[in-house]
Amino acid sequence: MTPILVLLTIAAYFAVLFGISYITGRKADNQGFFTGNRKSSWYVVAFAMIASAISGVTFVSVPGMVATQSFSYLQMVLGFAVGQCLIAFVLIPLFYKMNLTSIYEYLENRFGLSSYRTGAWFFFISKMLGAAVRLYLVCIVLQLLVFEPLNAPFILNVVFTVFLVWLYTHQGGVKSLIWTDSLKTFCLVVSVVLCIYYISKDLGYNFSEMTAMVRDSDLSKAFFFDDIKDGKYFFKQFFAGIFLVIATTGLDQDFMQKNLSCKNPRDAQKNMVTSGILQIFIILLFLVLGVLLYTFAAQNNLEIPTKGDDLFPFIATGGYFPLIVAILFVIGLISAAYAAAGSALTALTTSFTVDILQSTKKDNELKVASTRRIVHIGMSVIMGLVIILINLLNNTSVINAVYILASYTYGPILGMFVFGIFTKKQVHDRFVPLVALLSPILCFIIDTNSKAWFNGYEFSHDRLILNAFLTFVGLLLLTRKKTLQS
Incomplete structure (x- = not known):
């Protein structure tokens, strides 16, 4: 696939995207940017959230992890679905x-200003790092397909990628994202389904034969109950999935910003439950695709890339299939990646403007709009710089990097919300930032020494639960005699 063809594919895709963004966002005010004026239809939001939840990380990393993790990721995804039901019936109301x-703002009402700012800053760090890691993956693929053949530096790649995200989100915010993400979801699902079709066809399988081959493959083992010390152990993955989705969706301004754009809480609940169920089937498609990719590589004696993240790009764009497969790969990747990056940039802008600068509480509409636009540009610049830094430091699978970051940065947020919702105790608010900083540090120390201290036990994504628990205990130690009145 030539660099020019990749650029033409991206240009055609974004021409449609900008058209939708302009139509839906041209009359958006600040509330349209922040909450979509709470007029979004629940089924549109549910469909749109699939692309944001999947992201470019899933699109590339999940098929590649099949060789080492089999279908164990599905255990966590089942936990995601349960977690989204809990979000629907506990947090949304x-x-x-x-x-x-x-x-x-809940944290300010419940505990005080220090807790409020602590939650907002931890979200800012979490979402900025997570979004940058996800967008970094797109930059790596674009560098391979476009910028490297044109002898262009990686920094130009980053500027180009981040600028596109800024361009289609700067006006309409959530009001535009609901519709642009719906387009991305459609492109994402169609691309992965058609990639499965073309690869199966090349391998000589019809649908029933392909299904039987995947079912019988050693790579498709999904449930692991044998060794509790194993990172793939079912209950470790399942409960980690529940708490991960509560932290990274229910307590994440990015995803909840879309949910809160629904007309009423009942519609938001329908959206959350529906998107949770749909996500199971979408992830299963990516896992099936992974088996097909490894099967194809084995049958054709291909040298598999060292990093699993490189497998799908390597085969899809390597000229082994009709050109349409490479085009579908590019469309699917940018659909997934730009959906996650666009919604993250909007959420970061909202949180920084509302929570940290508190512009909506002290400024008029015009001043808020001016501040929001400046913050939006600033968030874009910071995201670009973080991507460049990640490129210098990266040494692990991207999807693992995302979840490791989430375990440490979302843990304090999860602990604070659980304490606030399930107890009526008040705390010494000014010391909450100290607890939020110490919890990840203690979690890291325990995680690093867990094998030696706990008879070989190894933490996986369940380190998030440990982190939140440490925060909860820390808040208990800060308890005041006064309790919240019912």
Whole structure:
């Protein structure tokens, strides 16, 4: 696939995307940017959220992890679905009742200003790092397909990629994202389904033969109950999935910003449950694709890339299939990646403007709009710089990097919300930032020494639960005698 063809594919895709963004966002005010004026239809939001949840990391990393992890990721995805049901019936009614623009305003109402800012800053760090890791993956693929053949530096690649994200989100915010993400979801699902079709056809399988081959493959083992010390152990993955999705979706301004754009809490609940169920089937498609890719590589004696993240790009764009497969790969990748990056950039802008600068509480509409635009540009620049830094430091699978980051940065947020919702205790608010900083440090120390201290036990994504628990205990130590009145 030539660099020019890749650029033409991206240009055609973004021409449609910009058209949708302009039509839906041209009359958006600040509330349209922040909450979509709470007029979004639940089924549109549910469909749109698939692309944001999947991201370019899933698109590339999940097929590649099949060789070492089999279908064990599905255990975590089942936990995701349960977690989204808990979000629907615990968090959504609470946030709607309080009529929040930013969900971290809950922490101010419950504990005080220091807790509020702590939650907002931890979200800022979490989302910036997570979004940058996801967008970094797109930059790597574009560098391979476009910028390297044109002898262009990686920094130009980053500027180009981040600028596109800024361009289609700067006007309409959430109001535009609901519709642009719906387009991305459609492109994402169609591309992965057609890639499965073309690869199966090349291998000589019809649908039933392909299904039987995947079912019988050693790579498709999904459930692991044998060794509790193993990172793939079912209950470790399942419960980690529940708490991960509560932390990274239910307590994440990015995803909840879309949910809070629904007309009422009942619609938001329908959206959350529906998107959770759909995600199981979408992830299963990517796992099936992984088996097909490794099977194809084995039958054709291909030298498999060292990093699993490189497998799908290597085969899809390597000229082994009709050109349409390479085009579908590019469309699917940019659909997934730009959906996650666009919604993250909008959420970061919202949280920084509302929570950290508190512009909506002290400024008029015009001043808020001006501040929001400046913050939006600033967030884009910071994201670009973080991507460049990640490129210098990267040494692990991208999807593992995302979840490791989430375990350490979302843990304090999860612990604070659990303490606030399930207890009526008040805390010494000014010391909450100290607890939020110490918890990840203690979690890291325990995680690093767990094999020696706990008879070979190894933490996986369940380190998030440990991190949140440490935060919860820390808040208990800060308890004041006064309790919250019912």
